[in-house]
Every structure is written in structure tokens, then in C-alpha cells.
Amino acid sequence: MDNVFILNNVRKGSLKVTITPAQHKTLTHLPKRPPVDLAFTDLTYRVHEGRKSNEKIILKSVSGRLRSGELTAIMGPSGAGKSTLLNILTGYKTSGMEGSITVNGMERNLSSFRKLSCYIMQDNQLHGNLTVEEAMSVATALKLPSATTRGDKEEVIQEILETLGLSEHHKTMTSNLSGGQKKRLSIALELVNNPPIMFFDEPTSGLDSSSCFQCISLLKTLARGGRTIICTIHQPSARLFEMFDHLYTLADGQCVYQGSTGRLVEWLGSLGLQCPSYHNPASFIIEVSCGEYGDNTGKLVRAIDNGKHDIRNGMPFPDAKVPDFNNRKDMEVSLKSTSQWNKNDLSQVQEKFSDGPAKEANGTSNLQNGLLQYAANEIAKGKGEQLVVVQMDGEKQDNVEEALLGDVVSPRRYATSELTQFWVVLKRTLLFSRRDWTLMYLRLFAHILVGFLIGALYYDIGDDGSKVLSNLGFLFFNMLFLMYTSMTITILSFPLEMPVLVKEHFNRWYSLRSYYLAITVSDIPFQAIFCVIYVVIVYLLTSQPLEWFRFAMFLSSCLLISFVAQSVGLVVGAAMNVQNGVFLAPVMSVPFLLFSGFFVSFNAIPVYLRWITYLSYIRYGFEGTALATYSFNRTKLQCHQIYCHFKNPNTTLEELDMQDADITLDIAALCLIFIILRVSAFLFLRWKLRSTR
Numbered sequence: 001m002d003n004v005f006i007l008n009n010v011r012k013g014s015l016k017v018t019i020t021p022a023q024h025k026t027l028t029h030l031p032k033r034p035p036v037d038l039a040f041t042d043l044t045y046r047v048h049e050g051r052k053s054n055e056k057i058i059l060k061s062v063s064g065r066l067r068s069g070e071l072t073a074i075m076g077p078s079g080a081g082k083s084t085l086l087n088i089l090t091g092y093k094t095s096g097m098e099g100s101i102t103v104n105g106m107e108r109n110l111s112s113f114r115k116l117s118c119y120i121m122q123d124n125q126l127h128g129n130l131t132v133e134e135a136m137s138v139a140t141a142l143k144l145p146s147a148t149t150r151g152d153k154e155e156v157i158q159e160i161l162e163t164l165g166l167s168e169h170h171k172t173m174t175s176n177l178s179g180g181q182k183k184r185l186s187i188a189l190e191l192v193n194n195p196p197i198m199f200f201d202e203p204t205s206g207l208d209s210s211s212c213f214q215c216i217s218l219l220k221t222l223a224r225g226g227r228t229i230i231c232t233i234h235q236p237s238a239r240l241f242e243m244f245d246h247l248y249t250l251a252d253g254q255c256v257y258q259g260s261t262g263r264l265v266e267w268l269g270s271l272g273l274q275c276p277s278y279h280n281p282a283s284f285i286i287e288v289s290c291g292e293y294g295d296n297t298g299k300l301v302r303a304i305d306n307g308k309h310d311i312r313n314g315m316p317f318p319d320a321k322v323p324d325f326n327n328r329k330d331m332e333v334s335l336k337s338t339s340q341w342n343k344n345d346l347s348q349v350q351e352k353f354s355d356g357p358a359k360e361a362n363g364t365s366n367l368q369n370g371l372l373q374y375a376a377n378e379i380a381k382g383k384g385e386q387l388v389v390v391q392m393d394g395e396k397q398d399n400v401e402e403a404l405l406g407d408v409v410s411p412r413r414y415a416t417s418e419l420t421q422f423w424v425v426l427k428r429t430l431l432f433s434r435r436d437w438t439l440m441y442l443r444l445f446a447h448i449l450v451g452f453l454i455g456a457l458y459y460d461i462g463d464d465g466s467k468v469l470s471n472l473g474f475l476f477f478n479m480l481f482l483m484y485t486s487m488t489i490t491i492l493s494f495p496l497e498m499p500v501l502v503k504e505h506f507n508r509w510y511s512l513r514s515y516y517l518a519i520t521v522s523d524i525p526f527q528a529i530f531c532v533i534y535v536v537i538v539y540l541l542t543s544q545p546l547e548w549f550r551f552a553m554f555l556s557s558c559l560l561i562s563f564v565a566q567s568v569g570l571v572v573g574a575a576m577n578v579q580n581g582v583f584l585a586p587v588m589s590v591p592f593l594l595f596s597g598f599f600v601s602f603n604a605i606p607v608y609l610r611w612i613t614y615l616s617y618i619r620y621g622f623e624g625t626a627l628a629t630y631s632f633n634r635t636k637l638q639c640h641q642i643y644c645h646f647k648n649p650n651t652t653l654e655e656l657d658m659q660d661a662d663i664t665l666d667i668a669a670l671c672l673i674f675i676i677l678r679v680s681a682f683l684f685l686r687w688k689l690r691s692t693r
């Protein structure tokens with residue numbers, strides 16, 4: 001970032017410093033999007049704690065307006081409800097909310113709104129194994145329509161990276177970027193489709209003062225491009241605070257200030273709260289909200305009408321009295337002042353957007369419309385009716401129709417087809433596997449090492465009639481080893497993907513279906529290769545029958561067991577966190593191991609417990625390998641002792657109650673369990689994504 005900042009605007013008495021980026025960088029290659037204003041009225045958010053009757057109100061009927069072309073800060077003491085408000089405005093939280101949210105004066109359609117907005121969460125949520133350039137390529141491949149040419153995508157990437165000061169680092173791995181660079185990359189990724197509304201949760205957290213300044217000045221530049229930029233921020237320095245155009249302050253779930261940052265001190269002064277000289281106004285409003293100057297929250301909330309008033313530059317302070325909309329005179333006064341505000345707003349907007357000047361001639365503005373609607377509703381409520389009146393500024397309405405209605409008409413939720421999303425996510429996942437070779441080598445090493453160990457332990461026992469019981473132990477161990485290796489890998493790795501998935505899926509990069517398909521398909525070839533290597537080693541070293549069809553059946557059972565166990569890992573990984581999963585998955589497997597037919601034969605199991613054997617995938621795998629080894633008219637085994645009870649393979653099958661078993665059924669059962677588990681994992685993942693919101 002090489003923005004040069006100029007200081008201006010020295011005012012009488014106190015030094016008033018406005019920091020303005022001297023040189024605006026423009027992003028010319030991004031898709032054109034309309035300016036969008038967001039308003040919320042009487043927003044209440046409740047949660048139930050413990051018992052259902054224990055209700056907690058987090059946001060208490062707050063209202064506000066967030067305008068395009070402005071950088072808005074949502075501030076307040078810890079626990080005031082900033083993140084909650086942001087989560088509601090983004091659409092991340094939807095349940096438990098009351099009140100109305102409008103987009104350019106029209107009731108928000110969440111699905112369309114999410115196409116216009118992006119939410120950049122506090123912890124960046126980036127994949128560390130990609131370079132900046134690769135991460136940007138993935139973002140452009142997913143967020144720009146497939147029709148966009150490769151050249152155009154590259155231009156978009158180059159332009160964004162240059163504007164955000166990341167072009168020097170395009171080959172740097174994301175994990176090696178500094179905190180500020182990671183934040184800029186998060187912004188760059190979302191900027192690809194040029195969302196007109198961008199939400200940031202604590203964009204400056206964890207950054208030093210210089211990076212904070214760079215970050216906020218970047219947000220300011222984005223706002224100056226006509227976007228609506230909203231971020232929560234804890235307690236900015238005076239220098240940062242001055243950079244915000246608009247401040248929305250919460251205290252205890254209520255709005256204590258809404259308006260331009262420049263008028264905060266004056267407004268508080270008018271209410272008898274004098275900000276000490278040389279004191280940071282941002283700190284002062286937080287201190288006031290925390291009650292350090294007495295209990296002023298009620299007074300401030302009433303004065304600002306819980307966010308319905310807006311303290312604008314150059315406008316008289318609103319009457320702290322709440323207008324009575326049943327009183328016609330009050331309503332006329334309010335509407336008159338609103339129309340004045342909007343003329344002012346419009347002239348500001350005209351200055352700001354050289355490419356899209358607002359037309360004063362269009363007259364009625366959104367704020368005025370909001371008030372008109374509010375007034376009409378208030379009057380209607382008095383008569384026991386509910387009116388919904390929506391009037392709009394002509395230009396904005398066109399924009400919204402283009403962006404919102406256009407999207408509603410379009411059946412597509414995403415910029416690209418699900419096939420493209422699948423392909424891009426698959427390629428990205430394979431790239432991670434290539435980059436993260438440690439885990440791959442470990443898995444390969446484990447399969448080879450254990451293969452040789454087992455081969456040495458059970459060396460040459462496969463055709464020995466006196467060692468059939470040991471051979472059955474070998475068959476069972478195979479199941480155990482393949483089950484645990486494939487299951488634990490997924491339990492450990494899948495939940496780590498979750499935060500990035502939440503962000504990317506919420507910001508409409510891809511559908512959950514394409515993502516899930518891609519990540520489930522991506523590991524299957526690796527697991528298959530490891531399994532084949534292991535099976536070849538142990539099959540040969542233990543001298544199992546050297547017939548191709550037996551080997552094929554043996555291998556198929558082993559492969560299916562590892563795929564099914566991997567699916568169990570996916571279900572557990574999708575449904576719970578690593579700690580719970582690591583404990584629960586092996587514990588859950590115990591009944592399946594007990595009822596596998598190795599420890600107790602089917603006929604010896606009490607009738608009321610036999611149903612568990614039908615659910616035990618280990619049983620089908622064990623039966624499959626046992627049949628491959630001893631069924632299909634296998635000739636008698638060699639016997640080097642006086643008497644070998646299991647010399648005849650049929651005796652072994654009888655002992656295991658497998659003489660009537662059919663390997664086709666075992667394979668079919670494993671395939672069915674595999675499909676059921678994969679679908680269940682998808683459903684759990686969908687549930688988890690919804691429940692985290």
C-alpha cells in the first residue's frame with residue numbers, strides 16, 4: 001500500500017484532522033455492481049439459554065441505516081452486541097430475529113442479498129497451502145462466471161493484487177503472509193466479484209498500528225468506490241477513528257449513537273457529556289457506554305431514538321423527542337427535515353461516484369421513504385391495520401431490480417455450474433495433498449511397514465492346515481488395521497476444513513454438494529493405492545492362495561472396508577469436533593468388531609443381539625476375505641502334523657457359520673453401507689453448517 005495521506009480541516013479550538021487518501025486506486029476490471037443501502041428497523045434478537053423459558057434479549061429494537069460509499073464502524077463495549085448485529089445484517093444469523101431489514105428500501109431477500117454481499121470473518125479462514133496467486137485463481141474460477149476468459153480473470157487478479165499491495169507476494173504461501181497481508185488477501189478473494197456490500201468482523205484485530213491503518217485505509221478506498229463497507233471494531237485510535245465516515249455505537253444491545261464520526265463529540269456535548277480535550281472520541285463514547293460517566297445509556301438511546309435518528313454532517317441535531325406519527329404536524333416536520341438530509345446525501349453521493357452520479361431530480365430518497373413507510377405503518381397500527389408501503393428512488397430501484405430481481409429470476413445461486421465448482425475444489429484439494437506430503441508419506445510408510453510386520457508375523461501360514469486359526473486372526477487384523485487408518489485420518493482432517501468451508505460456502509463460492517463430492521472423491525485414489533500396496537505385501541508374504549479371482553475378492557473386501565471406514569470418519573468429522581470424534585469413533589466401532597463373526601460365530605450370538613451383525617461392516621469385510629480364502633472349492637491345505645482339524649477349508653467355513661454365505665451379498669452390503677454413510681455425512685455437514693449459524 002503506498003497511499004499518501006493528507007491532513008486537512010483544522011477547526012477552531014480543537015484540532016480536527018481528517019485523513020483522506022490522496023490517490024484513489026480504481027478497480028476497472030471488476031464486474032459492475034449497483035450501490036446498495038442497507039437499513040434495519042426495530043431489530044430485536046433473542047436467544048434461549050438453558051431452559052426454553054430463559055430468554056435473553058441481545059439486540060433491543062435497534063434501527064439504523066448503512067449507506068453506500070461510506071465506511072461504517074460498528075462500535076461498542078465488549079458484549080454490547082456488535083458481532084450479533086453484524087451476523088444478522090449479513091444474514092449469517094436468521095433465527096430468533098424480529099424487525100425489518102431493507103435493501104435500497106425493499107424488504108431484504110436473503111438469497112439475493114447474499115449474492116450482493118460478502119462477510120469477511122475475524123480469523124481470515126484461508127488455506128495455508130496455497131500461494132496468493134493460486135488462492136486468487138481459485139476465487140476467480142469459482143466466483144466469476146465460467147464465460148469469463150482466462151485473460152480477463154488474470155487481469156482481475158492482477159488489478160486486485162496491485163490495488164491491495166499484494167502483487168509482490170503473489171508467489172508467497174498464504175501461511176507465510178503477515179497478519180495484515182492475510183487480511184488483505186481475505187479482502188482480495190472476496191473482491192473478485194465486486195460485492196457492493198462488504199462486512200468485516202474486527203478487521204484490525206491482531207494487527208499492529210501501521211497494518212491497522214493500511215487495512216482501514218483500504219476499506220475506505222473500497223467505500224469510496226461506491227461500496228457499502230461495514231465493520232465491527234473494538235476501540236480504534238483517534239487516527240483510525242477519523243477515517244470512518246459513519247459510526248454506529250451499541251451499548252447493552254441498544255443504539256447510543258448513529259451518525260458521522262465528526263459530529264460525535266459535538267452531539268455528546270449537546271447532551272452534557274463533554275469529551276475531555278485531547279481525548280480519543282472513540283474511547284470516550286465507549287467509556288460513556290460502559291457507564292464510566294454515570295448511567296447515560298437511556299438518555300443517549302432516547303436522544304438518538306435507538307438508531308432512528310442519524311447525526312449527519314452539516315445538519316441540525318434532531319429533536320431528541322420521539323416524533324408522534326399520529327400527530328400530522330410532527331410527521332410533516334420529520335419528513336421535511338428528512339428531505340433536507342437527503343438533498344445533502346445526494347450531493348455527497350454525486351461527489352463520491354464519478355461513474356454513477358445520483359440524480360437529484362429523482363427526488364424521494366430511501367430515508368424519506370423509510371420514514372414515510374414508518375409513518376404510514378404507525379398510523380395504520382393506530383387503526384389496527386398493517387400497511388406495507390415501499391417507494392423508491394428511481395435510480396436505486398433500477399439498480400436493485402437489475403441486481404436483485406435479475407438474480408431472483410436467474411435459477412443460479414452460484415456464478416459457476418456445480419460441475420465447475422466440483423472440478424475447481426477437487427483440483428485445489430489434490431494440490432493440498434501434493435503440498436502436504438508429510439501426511440501422505442506417513443500413510444504410505446505406515447501401510448508398508450505394517451504390511452511387512454504382519455507379513456513377517458504370519459509368514460507362510462496361508463496354506464498350512466495347522467495354522468488356520470492364526471490365519472483367521474490375520475484376516476481379522478487386516479480389517480482392524482484398514483479400518484483405523486482410514487477412519488482416523490478423516491476424523492482428524494475433516495473438522496479442520498470446517499471454518500474455511502463455512503466462510504466460502506456462506507459467501508457463495510460453491511454449493512455444499514459440489515464441495516462435499518470433491519473432498520470425498522479426492523482422497524479415494526490415495527486410500528485405494530495405500531490399501532493395494534498393503535494387501536499385495538501381506539497376501540504374498542502370508543502365502544494366501546495364488547489365484548487371481550481369490551486375490552481380486554480379497555482386495556475388493558479390503559478396499560471396501562477402508563472406504564466404509566473412511567465414510568464413518570466423514571460422518572463423525574462432519575458431526576462433531578476433533579476431540580469428541582477421536583474418542584467416539586473407535587468406541588462406536590467396538591460393537592461392530594465384537595459382532596464381526598471372528599470372536600463369536602453367528603449361531604452362538606443371542607438371538608436378540610443378532611441384528612447388530614447385520615449392521616457390522618467389519619463382519620461383511622471379514623466374511624468376504626474368509627470366503628475369498630477358503631470358499632470356492634479350495635483344495636485341502638497342507639498338513640505337516642499328525643492331525644490338522646482345519647485341513648479341509650470347508651471345516652473352517654462351518655466353524656465360522658459361513659458355509660452358506662455369499663460374497664456377492666457381502667460386497668453389496670458394503671457398497672450399501674458406503675452409500676448410506678456418505679449421504680449421512682453430507683446431511684450431518686449440512687446440519688452442522690446450519691446449526692453453527
Ligand SMILES: Nc1ncnc2c1ncn2[C@@H]1O[C@H](COP(=O)(O)OP(=O)(O)OP(=O)(O)O)[C@@H](O)[C@H]1O
Pocket residue numbers: 047048049056058076077078079080081082083084085
Ligand atoms: N447464542 C448465545 N447465547 C447466549 N448469549 C449469547 C449468544 N450469542 C451472544 N450472546 C451474548 O450476547 C451478548 C452480545 O454478544 P456479541 O458477541 O454480539 O458481543 P460483541 O459486542 O461482539 O462483544 P465483543 O466485542 O466482546 O466481541 C454477549 O453478552 C453474549 O454473551
